[in-house]
Amino acid sequence: KQEVTQIPAALSVPEGENLVLNCSFTDSAIYNLQWFRQDPGKGLTSLLLIQSSQREQTSGRLNASLDKSSGRSTLYIAASQPGDSATYLCAVKGDNFNKFYFGSGTKLNVKP
Amino acid sequence: EPEVTQTPSHQVTQMGQEVILRCVPISNHLYFYWYRQILGQKVEFLVSFYNNEISEKSEIFDDQFSVERPDGSNFTLKIRSTKLEDSAMYFCASSEQYRATEAFFGQGTRLTVV
Numbered sequence: 716k717q718e719v720t721q722i723p724a725a726l727s728v729p730e731g732e733n734l735v736l737n738c739s740f741t742d743s744a745i746y747n748l749q750w751f752r753q754d755p756g757k758g759l760t761s762l763l764l765i766q767s768s769q770r771e772q773t774s775g776r777l778n779a780s781l782d783k784s785s786g787r788s789t790l791y792i793a794a795s796q797p798g799d800s801a802t803y804l805c806a807v808k809g810d811n812f813n814k815f816y817f818g819s820g821t822k823l824n825v826k827p
Numbered sequence: 828e829p830e831v832t833q834t835p836s837h838q839v840t841q842m843g844q845e846v847i848l849r850c851v852p853i854s855n856h857l858y859f860y861w862y863r864q865i866l867g868q869k870v871e872f873l874v875s876f877y878n879n880e881i882s883e884k885s886e887i888f889d890d891q892f893s894v895e896r897p898d899g900s901n902f903t904l905k906i907r908s909t910k911l912e913d914s915a916m917y918f919c920a921s922s923e924q925y926r927a928t929e930a931f932f933g934q935g936t937r938l939t940v941v
Contacts, residue, residue: 719869746926746927747926747927749929749930751932756937757934757935758831758833758918758932758933758934758935759870759918759920759932760932761929761930761931761932764928764929766927804870806870808926812883813858813875813882813883813925813926814860814872814875814883814885815862815870815872815930816872817869817870817871818869819868819869
């Protein structure tokens with residue numbers, strides 16, 4: 716069964732810092748990986764989708780990379796802002812199924 | 828921007844009662860899903876639905892659960908006889924294609940069973 720781990724569980728940084736969130740998965744036979752943002756008590760907002768054949772995807776200040784063979788993805792946030800404070804979830808979709816396995820998330824706090 | 832809409836945002840029910848959680852997926856999407864998140868735990872898959880039938884379901888999705896697309900826009904999750912452990916945030920999601928495209932999630936329904 717696919718296991719998805721996110722490190723660190725929580726991160727507090729001053730505004731303006733560049734930061735990296737990590738996601739690892741145990742089964743490298745994935746179809747794609749999606750990063751989400753979750754605000755407290757709210758739904759999941761899709762940030763980036765990266766297909767298994769891709770190495771990275773970019774959207775604004777966000778850049779996601781994927782190293783499928785080593786079972787890792789990173790989400791890079793440039794010039795962090797207080798509005799980036801949220802929990803970031805990584806979700807992996809397997810080769811044979813149309814469902815996501817989620818990590819526990821990284822709770823990010825960006826201090827003004 | 829199109830979005831997945833869920834109602835109600837919060838539902839409190841007594842143990843043993845039936846609840847129906849409702850979702851309106853994005854209009855041109857063909858694949859629909861329910862996930863749940865128990866407080867403090869990971870988001871976990873419940874069921875996927877395509878062409879008016881269940882395509883995959885998890886071990887959690889037992890006979891107490893059912894899904895339906897009663898008309899062209901709504902997608903519902905029914906829990907027949909709620910238990911305390913059904914208390915969770917339930918998320919509906921939809922995607923345009925089978926696996927390749929982004930999945931879009933609703934804002935969730937918080938179900939509290941008392």
